Amino acid sequence: PTSTAAAAAPLTGVSVVIPCYNYAHYLPQAIDSALAQSYRPLEVVVVDDGSTDDTPAVVAGYGERIRCIRKANGGLPAARNTGIQAATYAFVAFLDADDRWAPEFLTTVMAAFAGAGEGCGLVATRAQAFGPDGALQPRPCRDRAVRGTLRSRDIILRTRFSPSAVVTRRRVFEDCGFFDETLTSSEDRDMWIRIGSRFEMVLLPEALAFIRNHPSSMSKNADRMKLNTRRVIRKARSQRVVSPWAMGFWLKVLSYNQVQCAWMYHDQRRHLRAASEMAASLLTWPWFGRPSRLNEPVFFRVRALRRFLWEACHGAV
Numbered sequence: 002p003t004s005t006a007a008a009a010a011p012l013t014g015v016s017v018v019i020p021c022y023n024y025a026h027y028l029p030q031a032i033d034s035a036l037a038q039s040y041r042p043l044e045v046v047v048v049d050d051g052s053t054d055d056t057p058a059v060v061a062g063y064g065e066r067i068r069c070i071r072k073a074n075g076g077l078p079a080a081r082n083t084g085i086q087a088a089t090y091a092f093v094a095f096l097d098a099d100d101r102w103a104p105e106f107l108t109t110v111m112a113a114f115a116g117a118g119e120g121c122g123l124v125a126t127r128a129q130a131f132g133p134d135g136a137l138q139p140r141p142c143r144d145r146a147v148r149g150t151l152r153s154r155d156i157i158l159r160t161r162f163s164p165s166a167v168v169t170r171r172r173v174f175e176d177c178g179f180f181d182e183t184l185t186s187s188e189d190r191d192m193w194i195r196i197g198s199r200f201e202m203v204l205l206p207e208a209l210a211f212i213r214n215h216p217s218s219m220s221k222n223a224d225r226m227k228l229n230t231r232r233v234i235r236k237a238r239s240q241r242v243v244s245p246w247a248m249g250f251w252l253k254v255l256s257y258n259q260v261q262c263a264w265m266y267h268d269q270r271r272h273l274r275a276a277s278e279m280a281a282s283l284l285t286w287p288w289f290g291r292p293s294r295l296n297e298p299v300f301f302r303v304r305a306l307r308r309f310l311w312e313a314c315h316g317a318v
Contacts, residue, residue, distance in 0.1 A: 014042040014091060015107055015168065018084030020077055021047055021098035025055040027213065028098045035096055036066060040107035044068065046087050047098075050080040078180035078188040085179060091171050099213040100165040106209040110168045113203055122173040122200025123193065125162035128210040138214060148206050153197035153242045156190060157234065158254055159261075159295055164189040166210035173200055181236075186222070187229040191236060198242050223265035223274075230258055256286035257295060260302060263309065272313035279306040 017035045021028050028047070035045045045067040049056050051074030060069040070087055072080070085093055092111070096102065106126065113124045130138040155161060167189075177195040180188045196202065234254055238245050245251070263278035283302055292299055 013111075014044075014089075015040065015094050015111070016084075016088035016090040016092070016171075017043055017045045017094045017096055018081060018088065019045065019047045019096050019098055020050055020080035020084065021052060021056055022050040022074065022077075022080070023052045023054045023056065024098040025052065025059045028056060028059050030101050031096050031098050032063060032067060034101035034104075037104050038102065038107045039104050040111055042090070043107065044089060046070065046084050048072065048080040048084045048087075050074050050076070076182060076185060078182045078184060081188075082179040082182065085171070085174055088171055092168055093171050093174075094168040095164045097165045097212075099215065100163075101211050101213075102165075103209040103211070107168070109205065109207060109209060113205055114168070114170075117201065117203055120201050121170075121203055122196050123167060123169045123202040124205065125167045125202070126205045126210055127208040128163040128166045128212045129208040130212050130214045133213070133215050137211070148204050151197065151202045151204055153194045153237070154250065156193045156197055156202075157237050157243060158250075159257060160190050160193075162193075162204055163210060163212050165212060167193075169196065170200075176200075184229050184232065186226050187233045190230070191233045194233070194237050194242055195240075198240075221265075221268065223262065223269050223271070226265055227262045230261070234258060252286045253289070256282045257289075259285060260297075260305075263305065267305075267309060267312075272309050276306060276309035276313055279309060 019028070019031055019035065032045060032047065035043070047060050047067055047069045049060065049069060049071040051072060057069075057071065060067065068087070070083055072083055081095060092114070094107065094110075110124045110126065114121060117124070132138055151161060173196050176199055177192070181191050182188075184191060193202065234251075237243070238251060243250055259278045259282035263275045263282065266272075266275040266278060279302055283306070289295060289297070292301060
């Protein structure tokens with residue numbers, strides 16, 4: 002689908018899209034952080050994806066300061082697409098209902114767009130996690146290993162930024178399509194890969210987005226994440242974003258995906274499954290020459306495998 006509003010969108014301004022499904026208890030923090038941005042003009046569009054909790058009442062409390070679109074439940078990609086089509090400005094920012102921004106987030110990102118030129122389709126900042134109690138969680142120093150201009154192959158290999166840390170030009174969706182509504186997770190990674198195949202992407206070093214780490218997060222479902230990340234990888238290969246015959250690259254991609262799946266299984270205390278995925282990664286691609294490009298230390302897989310096996314043998318919880 003295409004939006005008729007996009008053709009008439011002004012050259013400045015940001016439409017903030019906040020998809021929400023049964024997150025009424027978190028939503029006010031997201032909305033407040035969007036309204037508190039130092040950048041203007043902006044609009045806040047909340048897409049209520051068929052919530053059955055108090056989300057409508059929370060949204061109503063903001064009156065005309067925000068817009069709300071209520072739709073039947075269709076999943077996160079569909080909710081984001083609805084928000085994109087409703088956007089009236091030339092730039093679209095994404096903020097999940099359980100996350101929040103620093104007040105200078107949009108000002109910093111839009112300054113980067115101004116300096117990057119028309120060929121830049123996406124700018125993201127780094128993000129920092131915070132717990133259910135609101136306390137910030139430490140961010141490893143190696144998280145700063147990759148910054149600046151990114152390509153599709155960087156995202157195929159490893160997700161580099163959170164969707165809540167992203168601002169895009171509205172027109173990129175006309176060229177690259179919308180979020181894939183058949184994906185039940187990793188739809189953001191698929192979208193950034195497609196954008197990166199046509200536009201420049203920039204990752205800023207500042208951590209100006211804050212991502213809530215809680216048990217009900219979609220990323221906590223290891224089986225679903227594994228299924229969808231593998232689909233995204235196969236899709237990127239079939240679309241020839243990187244040559245499908247570059248076997249070394251694709252083996253590295255699969256190998257690192259197995260690492261990520263191993264840690265997701267570990268977080269679910271499925272230690273044998275975690276060890277199996279990590280061992281498969283070592284067999285798929287035995288050596289990463291520059292682990293820092295993956296934000297990992299040297300021998301990271303060997304150390305993790307040893308830990309998983311120890312925890313499996315000792316019944317760690």
